[in-house]
Amino acid sequence: MKRKDTIHDHLFKQIGSSLLLILLFLAAGQVINADWTEVVENRKQAAFFLEGFLQPEWSYIDRLLEPMIETISMSISGTFLGVITAVPAAFLGTNLVTRNPVITFIFRTFFSLIRTIPNLLLAALFVAIIGIGELTGVLTIAVFTFGMVSQLIFASIETIDIGPLEADNSIGATRFQIAVNAVWPQVAHSVYAYALYSFEVNIRASAVLGYVGAGGIGVMLNTALSFMQFGRVSLIILIILFLVFLTSLISEYIRREVI
Amino acid sequence: MPIKKFINYGLLGLLIITLVYSFINLDYSNLINLQFNNLWHIFTGLLQPDLSYVYDGTGEDLVHLMFQTVVIAFYGTFIGSVLSIPFILLSAKSTWGRFQIFPLAMRGLLNLMRSVPALIYAILFVRVVGPGPFAGALALGVQLVGMLGKLVSEELDCVDETPIEAIHAVGASNVQVFQYSRLPQVLPIAASHILNHFEINVRSATTLGLVGAGGIGAPIIFALQQRNWPRVSVILLAIILVVVVIDFVSSRIRQKLL
Amino acid sequence: MIELKNVSKTFPNGVVGLNNINLTIEQGEFICIIGLSGAGKSTLLRSLNRLNDVSEGEIIINGESITHANSKELRRMRRNIGMIFQQFNLVRKNTVQRNVISGRLGYYNNWQTLLGLFSKEDYQRTEDALEKVGLSDKLKVRSDSLSGGQQQRVSIARTIVQEADIILADEPVSALDPVTSETVMNDFKRLNEELKKTIIINIHSVELARRYASRIIGMRHGEIVFDGLASEATDQKLNEIYGKAIFENEIQDSREALEAEIEHRLQQDVSTEL
Numbered sequence: 006m007k008r009k010d011t012i013h014d015h016l017f018k019q020i021g022s023s024l025l026l027i028l029l030f031l032a033a034g035q036v037i038n039a040d041w042t043e044v045v046e047n048r049k050q051a052a053f054f055l056e057g058f059l060q061p062e063w064s065y066i067d068r069l070l071e072p073m074i075e076t077i078s079m080s081i082s083g084t085f086l087g088v089i090t091a092v093p094a095a096f097l098g099t100n101l102v103t104r105n106p107v108i109t110f111i112f113r114t115f116f117s118l119i120r121t122i123p124n125l126l127l128a129a130l131f132v133a134i135i136g137i138g139e140l141t142g143v144l145t146i147a148v149f150t151f152g153m154v155s156q157l158i159f160a161s162i163e164t165i166d167i168g169p170l171e172a173d174n175s176i177g178a179t180r181f182q183i184a185v186n187a188v189w190p191q192v193a194h195s196v197y198a199y200a201l202y203s204f205e206v207n208i209r210a211s212a213v214l215g216y217v218g219a220g221g222i223g224v225m226l227n228t229a230l231s232f233m234q235f236g237r238v239s240l241i242i243l244i245i246l247f248l249v250f251l252t253s254l255i256s257e258y259i260r261r262e263v264i
Numbered sequence: 265m266p267i268k269k270f271i272n273y274g275l276l277g278l279l280i281i282t283l284v285y286s287f288i289n290l291d292y293s294n295l296i297n298l299q300f301n302n303l304w305h306i307f308t309g310l311l312q313p314d315l316s317y318v319y320d321g322t323g324e325d326l327v328h329l330m331f332q333t334v335v336i337a338f339y340g341t342f343i344g345s346v347l348s349i350p351f352i353l354l355s356a357k358s359t360w361g362r363f364q365i366f367p368l369a370m371r372g373l374l375n376l377m378r379s380v381p382a383l384i385y386a387i388l389f390v391r392v393v394g395p396g397p398f399a400g401a402l403a404l405g406v407q408l409v410g411m412l413g414k415l416v417s418e419e420l421d422c423v424d425e426t427p428i429e430a431i432h433a434v435g436a437s438n439v440q441v442f443q444y445s446r447l448p449q450v451l452p453i454a455a456s457h458i459l460n461h462f463e464i465n466v467r468s469a470t471t472l473g474l475v476g477a478g479g480i481g482a483p484i485i486f487a488l489q490q491r492n493w494p495r496v497s498v499i500l501l502a503i504i505l506v507v508v509v510i511d512f513v514s515s516r517i518r519q520k521l522l
Numbered sequence: 523m524i525e526l527k528n529v530s531k532t533f534p535n536g537v538v539g540l541n542n543i544n545l546t547i548e549q550g551e552f553i554c555i556i557g558l559s560g561a562g563k564s565t566l567l568r569s570l571n572r573l574n575d576v577s578e579g580e581i582i583i584n585g586e587s588i589t590h591a592n593s594k595e596l597r598r599m600r601r602n603i604g605m606i607f608q609q610f611n612l613v614r615k616n617t618v619q620r621n622v623i624s625g626r627l628g629y630y631n632n633w634q635t636l637l638g639l640f641s642k643e644d645y646q647r648t649e650d651a652l653e654k655v656g657l658s659d660k661l662k663v664r665s666d667s668l669s670g671g672q673q674q675r676v677s678i679a680r681t682i683v684q685e686a687d688i689i690l691a692d693e694p695v696s697a698l699d700p701v702t703s704e705t706v707m708n709d710f711k712r713l714n715e716e717l718k719k720t721i722i723i724n725i726h727s728v729e730l731a732r733r734y735a736s737r738i739i740g741m742r743h744g745e746i747v748f749d750g751l752a753s754e755a756t757d758q759k760l761n762e763i764y765g766k767a768i769f770e771n772e773i774q775d776s777r778e779a780l781e782a783e784i785e786h787r788l789q790q791d792v793s794t795e796l
Binding site for chain 3: 424
């Protein structure tokens, strides 16, 4: 019987695409000079790292207390600023509130552009403009959160019930009034949820942001890494993980009980 | 329920206090640097992207390095996906009947693996295989093993159980059941996750150069340190362009998969 | 022949699913099991091919105990028992062909399956089975693009391909409209009359049960409260056992059928006007 009558009718297509993928992989390996023998030869290095990692230097923890609080404050302020600015921005970007399609287009493109820049680069950019310090961290987090949350709110607004808007419109409300009265109540819940979510994300990101000097616990990470003190590195990472875990617990609680 | 309201208001108050405290506690000394002259200089610099950097045939130009960045992401995503397969199988609750301790332990390990920022892995791998793009790809790969391991094993566990029951009922073995009803349900979703992470990895790959792991990361950091704003802006533009294009193509493919 | 001897099942939370069931079913019978929700119909059916384990007692199929079978024997015995589910239980993204031919998996080892090596005869069986249910033209079609009734018939085709002597069906028509339900029940009837298969169907429509079954078993609270010919299951008798509740679904179904017919007529009127 013919192959195409069996369940293997796409066999050649499947084999062909797999081969193509493998070829691309090998070619990519050439481009980046992938040399797997190096991995094997230098495995002692990796073991050296792992050893350092697996023995966190617990005594270092008292030096980390202040940076920890710094990180949390940074994230709180940054998230707050980001969310506060994201709300009106998202509103401006929807067709419901702003009738002018040109304005909405400009805003939405602007937001997506902000979102495509990785937040480490944002941090480096702001460090170059403003200098090292916590404020830079706050600004980076704010901008990054702004990009992320405005998109989320925007998506929320798209899915709301048009009814209340039409009702308000028919009684002659201005666009601003419609926004506050009909749109906001429906998305408010989601906005709080997004704020909590961004806070979690930002705590996690603050580790790396500090690496470029944007303040917080990441700065200590940078120092520890340059001095190859892996015990400290692993402690810092553990602390960050702990903070993330803590924030996710808190936000779970808030989400369930309050929102 | 008055107690609940009390707690809620209490939390709200706590939140406001924390907020105010955070703002007060900040070190505002950097605001000095926001002088108008500086900002204007930066702004005009950014508006004149250094187009000569785009391509000059030396192999160190924008086109070449952006290409390298994307390839780093591709290679890393590829090895991450392949290497995650045993981890996925080992951490899916449905493959371990009675010995649930294994998947739980595995999940914990994977969570740990994916929580470490790719940058740290990059530093590690630069030590192991030397500086360059290969280190970056390995870093992305290892982090992806953690992410995919968690995501796909969770998908495996919440797949529609009804066809699985049906295949068991015809007398198939566990391996056959897996191949004929669990796997076909999970593959499209897994592929979608992989593409999604490829997009994310392209973004990450642009920053790994910071620690010597290749790609466009190093040039942009140098440009920033030298305050070479025209160069900074042309690199940013390139990054934005590449990320937007890749996001677009990848979303289209993902729509067709699902 | 299927024998149930003193079969009981208690769930981990203490609920009694089956209570001392004793039953004998001969090859070739067409049995419908009726009862209210929670009566134990599903539990009983799924114990027959051991998708549920039983707490006490033994189930013997064609002389072999399925209760005490090891995994290899269980696989072999299950090859001979087909099962049809309320939710069709197809792999939706797979083609009809793949879904039907997977009924033969019990006859292959893991390596053959890995390479997807089905025999020529099995491909032929797939085609024949699809012809029997009237879906020959849907061989390479994705299963989720079919209607509910068609998907159910694909799963019947899967059972046919198994060439099983015994076919179990757990509420096979509950998710289908009345017209399609008739088609599906007729398929079962043909399988029983032409191919002499034993058919055991869980169903909550007493009317359908009376029309198609040769023997009706009624269950309540995990026990068998009625076991006799379809003709003996009069309204009066069932009322005695269950009260009006057992007929609730009838009223619902017949109203649905009436509404469906009215809609159909209206559409015809509209299209003739245009």
